[in-house]
Amino acid sequence: MSDLLKRRIALLSNPEHIAVLDQNLHGIEREALRVDQQNRLSSLPHPVGLGSALMHPHITTDYAEALLEFVTNAEPDIATALDELDAVHRFAYQHLGDEMLWSQSMPCGLPAEPEIDIARYGSSNIGMLKHVYRRGLALRYGKSMQCIAGIHYNFSLSEKFWQVLQTHEHMPGSARDFQSAGYFALIRNFRRYSWLLMYLFGASPALATDFLRGQPHKLERLSDDTLYLPYATSLRMSDLGYQSNAQSALSIKFDDIDHYIQSLNEGVGTPFPAYEKLGTKDGDDWLQLSTNLLQIENEYYSTIRPKRVIGVGERALGALAARGVQYVEVRCLDVDPFEPIGISLETSRFMNAFLLFCALEDSPTSPDQCRWANDNFSRTVTHGRQPNLTLCKDGVPVELRTWAHALLQQIGASAVLLDDRTNSLEHGNALARQYAKLEDITLTPSARVLEAMQQSDNSFAAFGMRQSRSHAAGFRERPLPQEQQRLFEQMAQESIAAQAALETEQSSSFDAFVENYLGSVG
Numbered sequence: 001m002s003d004l005l006k007r008r009i010a011l012l013s014n015p016e017h018i019a020v021l022d023q024n025l026h027g028i029e030r031e032a033l034r035v036d037q038q039n040r041l042s043s044l045p046h047p048v049g050l051g052s053a054l055m056h057p058h059i060t061t062d063y064a065e066a067l068l069e070f071v072t073n074a075e076p077d078i079a080t081a082l083d084e085l086d087a088v089h090r091f092a093y094q095h096l097g098d099e100m101l102w103s104q105s106m107p108c109g110l111p112a113e114p115e116i117d118i119a120r121y122g123s124s125n126i127g128m129l130k131h132v133y134r135r136g137l138a139l140r141y142g143k144s145m146q147c148i149a150g151i152h153y154n155f156s157l158s159e160k161f162w163q164v165l166q167t168h169e170h171m172p173g174s175a176r177d178f179q180s181a182g183y184f185a186l187i188r189n190f191r192r193y194s195w196l197l198m199y200l201f202g203a204s205p206a207l208a209t210d211f212l213r214g215q216p217h218k219l220e221r222l223s224d225d226t227l228y229l230p231y232a233t234s235l236r237m238s239d240l241g242y243q244s245n246a247q248s249a250l251s252i253k254f255d256d257i258d259h260y261i262q263s264l265n266e267g268v269g270t271p272f273p274a275y276e277k278l279g280t281k282d283g284d285d286w287l288q289l290s291t292n293l294l295q296i297e298n299e300y301y302s303t304i305r306p307k308r309v310i311g312v313g314e315r316a317l318g319a320l321a322a323r324g325v326q327y328v329e330v331r332c333l334d335v336d337p338f339e340p341i342g343i344s345l346e347t348s349r350f351m352n353a354f355l356l357f358c359a360l361e362d363s364p365t366s367p368d369q370c371r372w373a374n375d376n377f378s379r380t381v382t383h384g385r386q387p388n389l390t391l392c393k394d395g396v397p398v399e400l401r402t403w404a405h406a407l408l409q410q411i412g413a414s415a416v417l418l419d420d421r422t423n424s425l426e427h428g429n430a431l432a433r434q435y436a437k438l439e440d441i442t443l444t445p446s447a448r449v450l451e452a453m454q455q456s457d458n459s460f461a462a463f464g465m466r467q468s469r470s471h472a473a474g475f476r477e478r479p480l481p482q483e484q485q486r487l488f489e490q491m492a493q494e495s496i497a498a499q500a501a502l503e504t505e506q507s508s509s510f511d512a513f514v515e516n517y518l519g520s521v522g
Helices: 003-013 018-023 078-095 125-141 159-168 175-193 195-201 257-269 273-278 316-323 345-360 367-383 400-422 426-439 445-456 460-476 482-505 510-518
Strands: 025-035 059-061 067-071 151-156 206-208 220-223 226-228 304-307 327-333 390-393 396-399
Touching: 003 018, 003 159, 003 345, 003 400, 018 159, 018 400, 025 078, 025 345, 059 078, 067 078, 078 345, 078 460, 078 482, 125 482, 125 510, 151 345, 159 175, 175 195, 175 257, 175 304, 175 327, 175 345, 175 367, 195 327, 195 345, 195 367, 195 400, 195 426, 206 445, 206 460, 226 460, 257 316, 304 316, 327 345, 345 400, 345 426, 367 390, 390 400, 396 400, 400 426, 445 460
Parallel strands: none
Antiparallel strands: 025 067, 025 151, 059 067, 151 327, 206 226, 220 226, 304 327, 390 396
């Protein structure tokens, strides 16, 4: 444990300061494909009963039209957010007909690429911008990649938290700048240690054979319809997932907010010859928003992002530049196929302790650290359960399990801090379950998936359908109370009305809107 971590734990343990932890906020975004009873991707549009995918605060779509995304509020207690997520699932199932939500991160049986529908958001300029952006993603990466699902974990520490640290560490500068610097320190530590999350929570060691569309790969055949790697934890986060040869030319810097914004702006503003050949339009039909390395900053795929709540039509980078970092969005968690809502309370409690540790621990800047972090992450997603697997720590080989034990001990200090404030053992118990996964590798989700697949002739599709049907039955057996049902129905109707108003009120052309939007961050 570093001296800085010890001092900060001691500071926050003081009764005068520990209450700042009450203001931490947590939220979940869960993605899930709509599938039919034959394990096929839904070809139906977004259900009208769910409201407007553009304007609904809790139910939207991600890249594909069939890829639902459920969003909770940011809550002081993650258990409250998970209850909200459960309620959204229960409401959604009342409007899915015979369809189900796919239980895994890697997709079900997919049709030919032209038959995969890109998400649509109506005729407003902002709705069309979201759709054209996704056209560009399909052009650049293929539509199959737009059907991968994940869990996004949103986490923030209060302004008061950062003020306490700044005051007691006698750091100069504005509160906003100190807070942004603190979040970037958290991000650097997250990138150093996120391999641990892949070992503990990775749940995609296998995928459907037809997902790769005949592309070359190094996976092994588990059955006629399933490919895998014997020691993989998360193939979703490997180079088979959402990757781009063009993005390999990017060098995104996480030293501080200014370098981060500058390096992402370079990606958004740098032409890429292959995309230039495609152009932005085919006649009057938009193909992509730009021909640069990135259409917009959201295209850069990262395991964690600094975020700020944005207004309608506002750029993410513009919000960061104007108002600083407000929270982080963790993007590397697989959907847990054993959990109906895709993530457990135990996992969430551990995530809170892990992210607090990342915020409190010393976080030096170093190009070597970044390179080692990337290598360690890649090795863990493809070989994380391999006996005696070694990673690189400060340039020195170390066994994964040895380093993981040491990290869990350090994270334990954050867990104790959180439990002391709530007078509970919830975070400590969640931490203990992670120690158990180091002692018994069969307890990891990736190992459990492979074991459970044996009951279905090692078929990825059959296992996925079994879990999906089980989860669907559970939600359908628990309809919402009438009052809560009415609230959801009202939100759906209001979102449809809000989209209609947006489409009626807009005045500028789409071409002018795109030009203004792309030029809004310098």
